[in-house]
Amino acid sequence: MSQSYNRGLVEDFGRWREFSAGMWAWIFHKFTGWVLIGYLFTHIAVLSTAMEGAASYNSTIQGLEGLLMIRVLEVGLLAVAVFHILNGIRLLMVDLGIGLESQDKSFYASLFVTALIVVASVPTFLGGGL
Amino acid sequence: MAERYSSFAPGGTSWLLQRITAAFLIGVLAFHFFQLHFVTHAFEVELAGTQARMENPAYYLTMVSFLIAAAFHGVNGVYNALVNQGIEGTQKTALKWGLTAAGIVLVVQGIRVANAMAGVSIV
Numbered sequence: 001m002s003q004s005y006n007r008g009l010v011e012d013f014g015r016w017r018e019f020s021a022g023m024w025a026w027i028f029h030k031f032t033g034w035v036l037i038g039y040l041f042t043h044i045a046v047l048s049t050a051m052e053g054a055a056s057y058n059s060t061i062q063g064l065e066g067l068l069m070i071r072v073l074e075v076g077l078l079a080v081a082v083f084h085i086l087n088g089i090r091l092l093m094v095d096l097g098i099g100l101e102s103q104d105k106s107f108y109a110s111l112f113v114t115a116l117i118v119v120a121s122v123p124t125f126l127g128g129g130l
Numbered sequence: 131m132a133e134r135y136s137s138f139a140p141g142g143t144s145w146l147l148q149r150i151t152a153a154f155l156i157g158v159l160a161f162h163f164f165q166l167h168f169v170t171h172a173f174e175v176e177l178a179g180t181q182a183r184m185e186n187p188a189y190y191l192t193m194v195s196f197l198i199a200a201a202f203h204g205v206n207g208v209y210n211a212l213v214n215q216g217i218e219g220t221q222k223t224a225l226k227w228g229l230t231a232a233g234i235v236l237v238v239q240g241i242r243v244a245n246a247m248a249g250v251s252i253v
Contacts, residue, residue, distance in 0.1 A: 030137065040200055044243060048242075053177075065172050066173070089156060092153065121167070124168060
C-alpha cells in the first residue's frame with residue numbers, strides 16, 4: 001500500500017524538533033554524501049601528484065599523513081563513509097520493502113555500529129609514523 | 131505504513147542506477163578503506179607500492195570501476211538532492227550540465243592518474 005503525504009520542507013531546520021528517525025537518516029545520508037563527493041574531487045587532485053613522479057607523490061602523501069589534523073579529519077571521513085555505507089544498506093533494504101516497519105531501529109543500529117567501528121579504528125588512524 | 135524519505139522518485143532510471151552503483155560501492159569503498167588504512171597504513175603509502183597494486187589488472191579495473199561508479203553516484207545524488215529541494219527551469223538545466231561536466235572531468239583525470247600509476251600510456 002502506498003500513501004501520499006505532505007512532509008513539508010525537511011531542510012527547514014527550524015522544524016528539527018519534529019524530525020522523526022527516518023528524516024534524520026535522510027538528512028545524515030545527504031550530508032555524508034555531500035562530504036564524500038567533495039572528498040572524491042580532493043582525493044583525485046592529491047593523487048594526481050603521481051603524474052609528477054615518485055618524489056612529488058611520496059612527499060605529498062607522507063607530508064599530509066604526517067599532520068595530526070589530517071589524521072583526525074580521516075577519522076571523520078571514516079565515520080562519514082561507514083555511516084553512508086550502513087545507512088545505504090538500510091536504504092536498499094527499505095526500497096526492497098524489507099524491514100520497513102523497523103526502519104527507525106535500523107537507523108539507530110547504523111549509528112551505533114558506525115560509532116563502534118570508528119572508535120575501534122582510532123588507534124590505527126592516529127597511531128604510528130607521527 | 132512508515133514514511134519513506136528519499137530524494138529520488140522510486141522506479142526511475144536515475145533511481146535504479148543509484149541503487150546499482152550503491153550496491154557495488156558498499157563493497158568496494160569498504161575494501162578501499164581497509165586496504166589503505168589497515169593492510170597498508172596511509173602514512174606508509176609510496177608510489178612504488180601504489181604502482182605494484184595498480185599493475186595488477188584486476189585491481190586496476192576495480193579501482194577504475196570504483197571511480198566511475200562513485201563519480202556517477204555522487205553527481206547523481208547531488209543533482210537529485212537539489213531537484214528535490216525545488217530547483218527548476220534554467221537553474222536545473224545548468225545544474226545538470228555543470229554536474230555532468232564535473233563528473234566527466236573527475237573520471238577523465240582519475241583514469242589519467244590510474245594509468246600513470248599502472249604504467250599504462252595512451253598516446
